[in-house]
Amino acid sequence: MDENQRSLILLQEISRGSRHSFNQFYEKYIGFVYQIAFHIIKDHAETEDLCHDLFLEVYQNSSQYDPSKGSVKAWLAVKAKSRSLDRLRKKKPLLHNRLQELLKEEESGADIAFLSQIEHHILKDALLSIPIQQREAIIRSYFRNETHKEISTKMNKPLGTIKSLIRYGLTNMRKQKTLLNWVDSSGGEKKNEL
Structure with a gap:
């Protein structure tokens, strides 16, 4: 079973309310998401807030992931990028x-x-x-x-x-x-x- 299949199983278990699966998913991807967000935001506190919000969204709406759109990692990368740019836009009038x-x-x-x-x-x-x-x-x-x-x-x-x-x-x-x-x-x- 490859990484994406394991992640997909975790997301399915999260959608059924498994906190254990969420904790595993979080540990697996927090470093990756944090790296993307910090690369854009350049502020540790803001990046931590963003990661918290993003993983809370994953926990509450894990069924939003669509395998036909790409891997779980790509899905998280796009989410992290999008949320980071939104925060950056709010802080600075222009990008x-x-x-x-x-x-x-x-x-x-x-x-x-x-x-x-x-x-x-x-x-x-x-x-x-x-x-x-x-x-x-x-x-x-x-x-x-x-x-x-x-x-x-x-x-x-x-x-x-x-x-x-x-x-x-x-x-x-x-x-x-x-x-x-x-x-x-x-x-x-x-x-x-x-």
Whole structure:
């Protein structure tokens, strides 16, 4: 029996009220979830609160897991990522100061590589969801390190327009909370898809 099958059995037992199975599930995944959340939040107390809330949600709604969407570990990773980004958004009005850092971080380890892959998908999806000119201005500013004046020249737009495109683009990106079809725009689970 592989790791995912054992985790699935634990989730089934949790849904029947087994505290023992929940404790095993918690011990198995707390380090993984904590690592993802802390990687984003960078605050131990906030990360602990988030982990508590996430595992409480798993305990109360373990039947939300859908094996057709991926492994239990991937499900938890997406939940941790989603909740962490929501907390980060509440603390800081824009995520833009983390965009470049998230894309440039190169860390080893399978868990971090998996997390990095999710981050790239989130950023790509958010960028693809905004208007083309906003996307181009943000990419030029944050990923190519071009100045607003350089962007203005290359895009043949007034400087004020470039600043507006970037500001509105970041605002639109901030509104993008859909992570790999697991959560809806309110940050809650999609009941009809899980």
